[in-house]
Amino acid sequence: MASxxxxxxxxxxxxxxxxxxxxxxxWLLLFFVAPFLIIFKISLSETAIAMPPYTPLFEGxxxxxxxxxxxxxxxxxxxxxDPLYIEAYxxxxxxxxxxxxxxxxxxxxxxxxxxxxxxxxxxxxxxLVILPFWTSFLIRVYAWIGILKPDGLLxxxxxxxxxxxxxDQVQIFRTDYAVFVGIVYSYLPFMVLPLYAALExxxxxxxxxxxxxxxxxxKAFWKITFPLSLPGVIAGSMICFIPITGEFVIPDLLGGADxxxxxxxxxxxxxxxxxxxxxxxxxVILLIMLVVPIxxxxxxxKKVA
Amino acid sequence: xxSSRLDATVLTLGxxxxxxxxxxxxxxxxxxxxxxxxxGGFSLQWYSTMWSNQGLMDAAWVTxxxxxxxxxxxxxxxxxxxxxxxxFARFPGRMLFSxxxxxxxxxxxxxxxxxxxxxxxxxxxxxxxxxxxIAHTTFTMCYVAIVVQxxxxxxxxxxxxxxxxxxxxxxKTFFKITLPLIFPAVIAGWMLAFTLSLDDLVIASFTTGPGxxxxxxxxxxxxxxxxxxxxNAICTILIGLVTIGxxxxxxxxxxxxxxxxxxxxxxxxxxx
Numbered sequence: 001m002a003s004x005x006x007x008x009x010x011x012x013x014x015x016x017x018x019x020x021x022x023x024x025x026x027w028l029l030l031f032f033v034a035p036f037l038i039i040f041k042i043s044l045s046e047t048a049i050a051m052p053p054y055t056p057l058f059e060g061x062x063x064x065x066x067x068x069x070x071x072x073x074x075x076x077x078x079x080x081x082d083p084l085y086i087e088a089y090x091x092x093x094x095x096x097x098x099x100x101x102x103x104x105x106x107x108x109x110x111x112x113x114x115x116x117x118x119x120x121x122x123x124x125x126x127x128l129v130i131l132p133f134w135t136s137f138l139i140r141v142y143a144w145i146g147i148l149k150p151d152g153l154l155x156x157x158x159x160x161x162x163x164x165x166x167x168d169q170v171q172i173f174r175t176d177y178a179v180f181v182g183i184v185y186s187y188l189p190f191m192v193l194p195l196y197a198a199l200e201x202x203x204x205x206x207x208x209x210x211x212x213x214x215x216x217x218x219k220a221f222w223k224i225t226f227p228l229s230l231p232g233v234i235a236g237s238m239i240c241f242i243p244i245t246g247e248f249v250i251p252d253l254l255g256g257a258d259x260x261x262x263x264x265x266x267x268x269x270x271x272x273x274x275x276x277x278x279x280x281x282x283x284v285i286l287l288i289m290l291v292v293p294i295x296x297x298x299x300x301x302k303k304v305a
Numbered sequence: 306x307x308s309s310r311l312d313a314t315v316l317t318l319g320x321x322x323x324x325x326x327x328x329x330x331x332x333x334x335x336x337x338x339x340x341x342x343x344x345g346g347f348s349l350q351w352y353s354t355m356w357s358n359q360g361l362m363d364a365a366w367v368t369x370x371x372x373x374x375x376x377x378x379x380x381x382x383x384x385x386x387x388x389x390x391x392x393f394a395r396f397p398g399r400m401l402f403s404x405x406x407x408x409x410x411x412x413x414x415x416x417x418x419x420x421x422x423x424x425x426x427x428x429x430x431x432x433x434x435x436x437x438x439i440a441h442t443t444f445t446m447c448y449v450a451i452v453v454q455x456x457x458x459x460x461x462x463x464x465x466x467x468x469x470x471x472x473x474x475x476x477k478t479f480f481k482i483t484l485p486l487i488f489p490a491v492i493a494g495w496m497l498a499f500t501l502s503l504d505d506l507v508i509a510s511f512t513t514g515p516g517x518x519x520x521x522x523x524x525x526x527x528x529x530x531x532x533x534x535x536x537n538a539i540c541t542i543l544i545g546l547v548t549i550g551x552x553x554x555x556x557x558x559x560x561x562x563x564x565x566x567x568x569x570x571x572x573x574x575x576x577x
Contacts, residue, residue, distance in 0.1 A: 016475065016476050017393075017475070020385050020388050020389055020392075020393075021385075021389040021393060021396055021402075023382065023385055024382045024383070024385045024386035024389065024446065024450075025386075025389070025398070025402055025405075027382055027442075027443070027446070028386075028402070028405040028406070028443070028446075029405070031421065031424070031439060031440075031442075031443040032405055032408070032409060032443055033405065034424055035420030035421050035423060035424040036420055038420065038423045038424050038427050039416075039419060039420040039423050042423055106319070106322075109315045109319075110315055110316060110319040112312075112315075113311075113312035113313075113315045113316045113319075114316065116308070116309070116312055117312065117316070125316070127555070128320055128323075129323070131548070131551065132323045132324070132327065134500050134547045134548075134551050135327060135543070135544050135547055135548075136503065136504045136521065136540070136543060136544075136547075137504055137506075138504070138506050138521050138524055138525060138528070139327075139330070139524075139540040139543065139544065140326065140327065142330070142524070142528050142532070142536065142540065143326035143327060143329065143330040143540075144326055145528070145532050146329065146330070146333065146532045147326060147329065149532070153329065185322070185323075185326070188319075188322075188323060189323075192319075217308075238411065239410075239411060242411040242412070242413070243411055243412075243413050243414070245413060246412075246413020246414070246415050246416060247413070248414065248415050248507055249506060249507065249525075253528060253529075263413060263414075263415045266415045266419065267415060270419060270511075271510075276423070279419060280419065280423065283415065283416045283419050283420070286413065286415075286416060287416055290413070293411075294408060294411060294412075297407065297411055298403075298404060298407045298408070301407050302403065
């Protein structure tokens with residue numbers, strides 16, 4: 001295709017052509033890449049009481065020598081000194097891994113059922129999965145507070161069917177369990193859709209051949225369906241895992257005081273303690289942790305496109 | 306068919322899980338009682354208290370303006386980005402460009418928000434209405450780019466080539482041929498950008514300033530104090546608006562799609 005477009009009249013050198021690339025390119029360089037360089041820089045500076053609450057690290061670009069000599073790794077040393085931060089990182093990873101696994105466990109059967117549904121029904125099913133995604137994230141998390149609270153609807157339901165005594169309450173709200181419920185609920189469409197996209201493309205004659213040759217359905221699933229759906233599994237897992245690691249709203253609204261997640265820590269450092277350099281250092285380390293998953297995600301997307 | 310019954314059960318359970326919390330939320334916005342677990346009869350009182358809550362209404366107005374402006378700029382930039390990705394096989398830094406399109410989709414919001422804020426502080430822009438718009442434009446344009454890109458990839462270029470061969474200038478060809486053909490995807494992208502902007506709490510919290518409190522920020526500060534039927538009421542209105550919007554777009558894009566297929570059919574028959 002490249003060779004055709006190269007010679008095509010539409011692709012003759014043309015200033016308008018360059019604008020098409022340059023405008024979004026410059027926008028993203030300015031508002032997406034440049035901020036990362038700044039965050040990196042500020043993570044190496046000291047906290048100051050003034051507004052903005054950090055001391056400028058260098059003025060102008062000439063004084064590179066000064067810049068290097070003034071580099072301050074205190075924020076990073078502080079992060080490694082205080083076990084709270086390391087625990088928060090590990091706990092975020094643990095919660096993200098478990099939730100991604102739960103999402104696969106719930107999302108895969110749904111996506112498979114959708115892919116096996118009659119062709120007529122499929123667009124409606126896809127629409128039904130997407131629709132909750134259009135309603136606000138915050139609203140969907142909020143909806144669970146009323147259900148999971150000790151005096152909420154789940155307690156009421158369990159009491160009315162006799163699973164709980166009149167004085168007992170469901171003790172899920174403000175624990176890690178509530179965080180898992182919230183995450184699985186909010187991210188389920190992100191898991192189901194890539195899985196469905198992979199499963200829907202599958203060639204059913206392979207499964208027919210397997211069953212003709214006497215392969216039992218569960219074995220055919222592990223030998224054929226699952227390996228062929230792996231691109232969807234990887235895409236879905238990365239789309240969920242990466243943002244869950246930095247999740248703030250769900251642990252804040254549904255989790256307890258002991259629910260450690262790095263997104264919440266960063267938020268507290270920034271809005272609570274107003275320690276911008278430390279918040280930046282927290283963000284830089286989170287970003288470094290996520291570089292590998294993000295690369296996997298991008299490679300996967302490029303293959304699809 | 307045993308497996309189809311199993312599939313139906315799985316789907317029923319899955320959709321029940323996805324929809325029951327939202328349905329409960331909507332139902333309890335009409336509850337006369339202030340307690341979430343007690344049904345005190347049907348009432349619209351929370352809608353009227355919500356309506357007279359000036360802070361909430363101001364926030365809704367800010368959110369609507371931020372949404373429309375950032376979705377519109379984001380759609381223009383995202384469409385250009387999609388064209389660059391699909392139509393220009395080679396240009397300097399193309400790898401970086403596609404990386405910049407995909408990364409914001411999965412980037413944790415706390416990182417995007419914090420880094421944006423630090424940029425605004427570093428260059429000395431006062432935070433407020435316009436900084437939220439810039440931040441929202443930046444992440445929504447990437448979603449628009451993905452939506453429009455997928456349409457451009459399945460796009461029949463023969464009409465475009467015919468126009469160019471007949472001497473139509475490229476810019477005119479874009480507005481006369483390409484844009485009308487990808488328009489359903491552009492509209493879908495705008496809708497997505499608008500809802501994402503409407504929805505965003507974290508990035509807006511970092512980049513906002515005095516006088517530019519958005520609805521999610523307002524809702525969040527009230528939610529932290531506890532569940533109230535008034536929040537259920539505003540959430541119900543938001544859900545209603547989004548549902549109507551999604552249904553209207555899906556119907557109009559379906560009609561446009563059918564018209565396009567018919568036109569292409571007619572055009573194809575005319576040429577042979």
